[in-house]
Amino acid sequence: xxxxxxxGILLAGLISGCGSNVTLKAPTIPEPLLEQxxxxxxxxxxxxxxxxxHEEKVYGREEWSINLGRSNAAFxxxxxxxxxxxxxxxxxxxxxxxxxxxxxxxxxxxxxxFSTPDQSKTDAFAVWIRYRLRVYDREGKLVSNxxxxxxxxxxxxxxxxxxxxxxxxxxxMRDAAALMIMKFDNVTRISALADQPGTESEPADAxxxxxxxxxxxxxxxxxxxQDEAG
Amino acid sequence: xxxxxxLIKAPVFALMILSSTACVTSTVQDAxxxxxxxxxxxxxxxxxxxxxxGNETEMKYIRCIEDNLARGSKGLRVIPxxxxxxxxxxxxxxxxxxxxxxxxxxxxDRPGVADKIAEQGIRYIIWLDxxxxxxxxxxSLSCAAGPGGGGCFGFAWxxxxxxxxxxxxxxxxxxxxGTVSADVSGTSFMPALVIPLPFIARTxxxxxxxxxxxxHSFIVxxxxx
Numbered sequence: 001x002x003x004x005x006x007x008g009i010l011l012a013g014l015i016s017g018c019g020s021n022v023t024l025k026a027p028t029i030p031e032p033l034l035e036q037x038x039x040x041x042x043x044x045x046x047x048x049x050x051x052x053x054h055e056e057k058v059y060g061r062e063e064w065s066i067n068l069g070r071s072n073a074a075f076x077x078x079x080x081x082x083x084x085x086x087x088x089x090x091x092x093x094x095x096x097x098x099x100x101x102x103x104x105x106x107x108x109x110x111x112x113x114f115s116t117p118d119q120s121k122t123d124a125f126a127v128w129i130r131y132r133l134r135v136y137d138r139e140g141k142l143v144s145n146x147x148x149x150x151x152x153x154x155x156x157x158x159x160x161x162x163x164x165x166x167x168x169x170x171x172x173m174r175d176a177a178a179l180m181i182m183k184f185d186n187v188t189r190i191s192a193l194a195d196q197p198g199t200e201s202e203p204a205d206a207x208x209x210x211x212x213x214x215x216x217x218x219x220x221x222x223x224x225x226q227d228e229a230g
Numbered sequence: 231x232x233x234x235x236x237l238i239k240a241p242v243f244a245l246m247i248l249s250s251t252a253c254v255t256s257t258v259q260d261a262x263x264x265x266x267x268x269x270x271x272x273x274x275x276x277x278x279x280x281x282x283x284g285n286e287t288e289m290k291y292i293r294c295i296e297d298n299l300a301r302g303s304k305g306l307r308v309i310p311x312x313x314x315x316x317x318x319x320x321x322x323x324x325x326x327x328x329x330x331x332x333x334x335x336x337x338x339d340r341p342g343v344a345d346k347i348a349e350q351g352i353r354y355i356i357w358l359d360x361x362x363x364x365x366x367x368x369x370s371l372s373c374a375a376g377p378g379g380g381g382c383f384g385f386a387w388x389x390x391x392x393x394x395x396x397x398x399x400x401x402x403x404x405x406x407x408g409t410v411s412a413d414v415s416g417t418s419f420m421p422a423l424v425i426p427l428p429f430i431a432r433t434x435x436x437x438x439x440x441x442x443x444x445x446h447s448f449i450v451x452x453x454x455x
Binding site: 029030031035122123124151153171175178179182 | 317326340343346
């Protein structure tokens, strides 16, 4: 490579500004203290859960690429594995009605957002993830459609940016897990689908069940709780 | 040449003297609402109040308190907070952690919670709230470099305030044992005559040591008191 080419590359780098790439390792959800729901469920995940990449250019600053890889898939496999007695992960061509399942859950991701210390004028990275959980009965009828908003925050002190952002994303996933463990059955009424033939019930109204549950659960705060009820 | 050396040495010496004077002031207080004491085999855990409530207690501050409480022959048995949070997942996540002692009874009724707490011998949960902030600063310091060398000239200063509160919850009676607070203020200086000389006030470290010492006294106080 001659000098001109090298100089060109250096100049291009300077002009384009810095880029940050973060690759998230699959999170490990600790074994929760809960009463497992005695059901056999199917779990069908969208294609992008196997390789989810979020790219964003922070206005006037650097470009971020956050590669969650199959973190979302691993997260839901672990979480529902703890929450339900029996979980079958379905492939894209599997027909759930041919399997002995009580219900089918389809998680998806509506939004992934983050803020950097420059944006928030703090020392912290913050991550917001909005999942959506669709629950179907054994007849394939949608019985619940629940948006779950989760939040994680990590200070940058003694960490590089990548570590702090990764930590914030993992905390957001743990936050989502905590919310689902606390409220899944109350919001989706999934346990009513156990060993029952398909019912004619209307999809569960998440806003009503959230209000009922809020009076019982000893939460410290529900940031973005209006979204959860949505 | 000798004169130049003398010119540099004089302010450096003066600043070293200045740095030896107190740049950090601290106030520590406690308010006891119940008897405390800790038995052999019992432990404590240090937690940060939820960031969902706007708290920004630094992770390194929590670790510092853990280390200081556990240090020495009379050190307390401290369960690392991340180990504790994982063992009780999801009941001490920022979203789910109890905000008041009145929620403890309900928490203990959840499957496996009381057993996990007993297994680790946890007698006290200490909730930390607060952070260290830069509250003022000024001066001007500039550096330049050229073919013949480089150097800095000027004077900069800044003031950090470290305000932390610790709420001590006694899991034996499921009630609050009281609070301990530390308020530390420190001013750092950086004069520069060719070489910058930082005189850093260890505000957060001081707040950590002060609060940990007071917490230790607060907890191990004889039950007869």
